[in-house]
Amino acid sequence: MARSPEEEARDGTAGTPADPQLAALVARAGAAGKAPPVDRWDPPFCGDIDMRISADGRWHYAGSPIGREPLVRLFASVLRREPDGRYLLVTPVEKLGILVEDVPFLAVEMAAEGNGEAARLVFRTNVGDVVTAGADRPLRFVADAANGGLVPYVLVRGRLEARLTRAVAHELADRAVTAAVDGTPHLGVWSDGVFFPMMAADALDASLG
Numbered sequence: 001m002a003r004s005p006e007e008e009a010r011d012g013t014a015g016t017p018a019d020p021q022l023a024a025l026v027a028r029a030g031a032a033g034k035a036p037p038v039d040r041w042d043p044p045f046c047g048d049i050d051m052r053i054s055a056d057g058r059w060h061y062a063g064s065p066i067g068r069e070p071l072v073r074l075f076a077s078v079l080r081r082e083p084d085g086r087y088l089l090v091t092p093v094e095k096l097g098i099l100v101e102d103v104p105f106l107a108v109e110m111a112a113e114g115n116g117e118a119a120r121l122v123f124r125t126n127v128g129d130v131v132t133a134g135a136d137r138p139l140r141f142v143a144d145a146a147n148g149g150l151v152p153y154v155l156v157r158g159r160l161e162a163r164l165t166r167a168v169a170h171e172l173a174d175r176a177v178t179a180a181v182d183g184t185p186h187l188g189v190w191s192d193g194v195f196f197p198m199m200a201a202d203a204l205d206a207s208l209g
Contacts, residue, residue, distance in 0.1 A: 022061055025049070026071065028091040029078045038080045038090040039158055048097035049089070051075075057106040057126050057163075076127040079104055081159035105129065105162035107154055110171050119175070121191040123154050125162045131155075134192030141198050150198055 029036075052060045059066040059075065066072055079098075080090050087100045109124040121133045131137045133154055140161075141150040152164045152172055164172060176187050179195045186197035 019062065021049075025089070025091070025096070026074065028093060029074055029089070036078055036090075038078055041090050041092060043090065043092060043094050045088075046094040046096055048099075051089070051096075051098040053087075053098070053100045053104050055101040057104075073127050076104065079160060083159075103153060103161040103163050105156055105160065107162040107164045107168050110164075110168045112171075112175060116177065117190050117193060117195075119190040119192075121172070121175075121189065123162065123164070123168070125156060129156050129162070131157075131162075132192055133194075133196070135194050138194070139189070139191070139196040141196075 050062045054060065059072050066075075075089060078089050078091060080088050081104075082088060087098050087104065088095045089098055090096075106126040107123040108126050111122045111124075113120045113122070121139075122130060123133065124130050131154060133139050137155045140153050142153065143149075144151050150169075152169050153161045154164065156162050172189060175189050176198060177190070178185050178187055178201055179190075179197075180186070181188075181195070181197050185201035186195075187199055187201055188195055188197040190196075
């Protein structure tokens, strides 16, 4: 029989220490339901908790990785990002700050439908969200100083984003086309009627020599 996240947290099988604080948090988060309205809740801020989402998308508690996917998905469902950039776990009775090294989620799969302006790009995250890039779920691209490339991100919900994995980013790059942005040719991708520019076409030409 499948075990609940609350049971796993109590007996330590969640891949974290058997910690009473964690078990209590799991119980409160689980009571919120599958789709808690965290953006509408405003409980008191109760300080930071020793929880971290590393740049590779892994969740950690008290220095140990959280190894159980149901527990990670439960915490992801009550995660919120504030306008000032802070990340909080929000239950009906508390807000707790956590550390996020980059963004909280990874886009691990992409399904592409259609081409050109009729294209739709659908992404699945490592915590089970499925989102279509478009006006309400934009893609953005950040220069990667380490290798001179671009790192793509997609908005998942609220202010929470997913970074595309390297494999998915390569799939996305294969769909790049040229379109005019404010009269200037740009390389980018279409999804759900929106063109998302990656870079000016002349910048690409310059990089290729």
